[in-house]
Amino acid sequence: MKYRSRRIVQPKDLNVSGTLFGGRLLEWIDEECAIYAICQLGTPLVTTKFMSEIDFIMPAQNGDILEIGVETAAIGRTSFTMRCLVRNKTTKHKIVAIERIVYVALDEEGKPTPHGVTAKKPPKH
Numbered sequence: 310m311k312y313r314s315r316r317i318v319q320p321k322d323l324n325v326s327g328t329l330f331g332g333r334l335l336e337w338i339d340e341e342c343a344i345y346a347i348c349q350l351g352t353p354l355v356t357t358k359f360m361s362e363i364d365f366i367m368p369a370q371n372g373d374i375l376e377i378g379v380e381t382a383a384i385g386r387t388s389f390t391m392r393c394l395v396r397n398k399t400t401k402h403k404i405v406a407i408e409r410i411v412y413v414a415l416d417e418e419g420k421p422t423p424h425g426v427t428a429k430k431p432p433k434h
Contacts (some may be wrong), residue, residue, distance in 0.1 A: 310394055312376035314341050318369050328368035334375075334405060335363070338393055341377045346389045346412035349381065350424040354415040358388065361409035367402050374398040387421040388413050 316337050324330040339357055346355045369375055376398045383390040389412045395405040414424035 310378040310380045310392070312378040312396070313345065314377050315398060316375050316377070318371055318373045318375065320371055323371060326368075328370060329373070329375075329404075331363075331365060334369070334395065337375075338377060338395065338405070338407065338410075342379055342391055342393060342410050343412065345379045345391060350389055350412075350414055350426055352414050352424060354417070355389070355412045356415055356419075357410070358413045359409065359411040360407055362407075364406045365404075366406060367397075367404055369397065369404050375404060382409060384426055386423050389424070389426070 318329050322329055322333045343355060343357065347353050374397070376396050378394040378396065379391050381389070382392050391410050391412075393405075393407045393410055394403060396403050413421050416422040
């Protein structure tokens with residue numbers, strides 16, 4: 310898995326327990342995965358279709374630097390599926406794992422459309 314971006318946990322990202330708010334982390338994951346899908350498919354028109362079970366493994370603390378890893382899992386006719394793992398940059402401890410995140414390519418009317426990428430073509434980075 311390639312770790313494509315990093316985020317630092319700041320006080321504004323914390324929940325009432327003083328750890329990273331899960332919703333903030335999911336926002337970061339969705340943004341990173343959308344960028345990855347856009348780059349792989351070559352179209353800016355994509356939407357999040359599905360996220361499988363989200364496994365919150367360990368909390369992140371204020372000041373932690375997190376790495377968001379993304380890799381291609383499957384390529385469909387209109388869809389693009391990836392895996393995501395978030396880890397602490399310093400300790401390498403896993404923070405969150407998501408086995409399947411699916412994005413769908415859209416046409417100008419917002420309807421699913423074939424993206425033209427096949428599994429035989431190597432993904433762009």
